[in-house]
Amino acid sequence: MNAPLNTTLARVTQRIVERSADLRSQYLASMDAQARAGKTQRAGMGCANMAHTTAALPAADKLVIHAERAPHVGIITAYNDMLSAHQPYEHYPELLRSHARAIGATAQVAGGVPAMCDGITQGAEGMELSLFSRDVIALATAVGLSHQVFDAALMLGVCDKIVPGLFMGALQFGHLSTVFVPAGPMVSGLSNDAKAKVRQQYAQGLVGRDALLESEAAAYHSPGTCTFYGTANSNQMLMEIMGLHLPGSSFVNPGTGLREALSKAALERAVANTGKTGQPVIRLADIVTEKTLVNGLVGLLATGGSTNHTIHLIAMARAAGVLIDWDDFAELSAVVPLLARVYPNGKADVNHFHAAGGMGFLMRELLSAGLLHGDVKTVVGDGLAAYGQEPWLDRGTLAWREVPATSGDTSVLRPVSEPFSADGGLRLLQGNLGRSVVKVSAVAPEHRVVRAPAVVVHDQADLLALFNAGKLEKDLIAVVRYQGPRANGMPELHKLTPPLAVLQDKGFKVALVTDGRMSGASGKVPAAIHLSPEALADGPIARVMDGDMITLDCERGVLEVEVDAATFAARPVQHPDLTHNAHGTGRELFGLFRRNACAPEQGASPLFG
Structure with missing residues (x-):
């Protein structure tokens, strides 16, 4: 039995609904206009157009598609074999095409989207393309579906920018039945x-x-998603808690019989949700609502998920005509308990989380506390009740069963009655330096308030050089600026985590302030990230000088430079030469993206500026 809805959850959701009313109504009207009620999406196509659609297909598929009765499924795939998480997708298209024929439907690969690995590009020039690759993926998804011959779509993607990009692109075709298909974590x-x-x-x-x-x-x-709880696995959690994965499917390892059965079942749901096989129509636009997105926020907080989603979720919501901001994150974080400890917030990995009860246990606990909207649509129907179950193979046949009543390991996953902490560990920091977010779920209480002089650099390499030269053996707040989306594409500054952690372990008071991003696996050093406005937009961070005393207080939500307001405002700002960020490794092609990117709290996207 679900508890009454938490009052803060209800209030934040209502605020989002009211804030989004005009934009959401425009979005839904656009989706209604694209739908072709009672017909396939191919209805009325010219013969030449239809011939091009089916030219390379087997004769039997051509007959089915030309008859315009059975559902036709478009597959958008992010396959490449450079990303271990995406390597399993190599054989999905043939598996899905074959299974579509077996159930009387057809399927085609509608398009491929790029998928870069942040783990490879960390600290390198390619990382300056990473954030905007999300928007490229959204555009590529739209290109694939723009042929308008599909009644349903399957989204094959896992990692950091790929799922947000697929999500944003697919929502422009929200009149279609759409299911996201995971590939699972490596063992x-x-x-x-x-x-x-x-x-x-x-x-x-x-x-x-x-x-x-x-x-x-x-x-x-090995093949599969990296097992720590960074952005990739946060993506998988989000797709499940938002009802876009099949229940319990996010963290099943690749290369198993259960994984294959779940992939086939995802196709079956996409076909069923078209309404052309006698079941109710369930469109992507009807699944992704204000309530669904709030559920995603809650899941992120309850699991200590990736800080990257304080940017991505905002852009993803905007694609559905919904406006969320950091106040929503912070207000919900105050009432959503932390129920999972997965590295970097603990020692376990996502396989341990899944074995302890995983998403089914987590969602059931949140529902029982009134911390999820249960009255939402999902790819399996109305409500979230089915998501308290886990899949298994019953003599080779896919089936679902209730997850255990208790956690299999309370050092990894806990009930709401015994959380790791009473809040979600994500805080909004505000002050005369602007607005930023900090993830404290992995930061020990004694490290959550830091008052120290600034060490100012314009590049993470400069800070690493100071560390290697032994010049950071002191209390300090590292100010790494000109790392925002307009300056250099907002790369993650993941390579700063080990040296700052070393300084902290030596007993120094250490923190980071930046208009850039940290990894989705942000760790034990307090980091005020995504600081807005960014330095290149004349944000206050551009006026900070070496030695300025800064207070970063995660408990009170304060980020202040202790300089007289008049003196601080009078400081001249001379932006450094950033032309080196615009050349090489394809960065020349992304100038349009950098110039038109909005602020991180608006999603840092050039598409919705």
């Missing part, structure tokens, strides 16, 4: 805790590159 290798220790040892010069590479290869070792 557990070297523990994330052990991996992090070797990284810190390497940063201190205690071990060499050979030991570091051996450690990393033992952690990232």
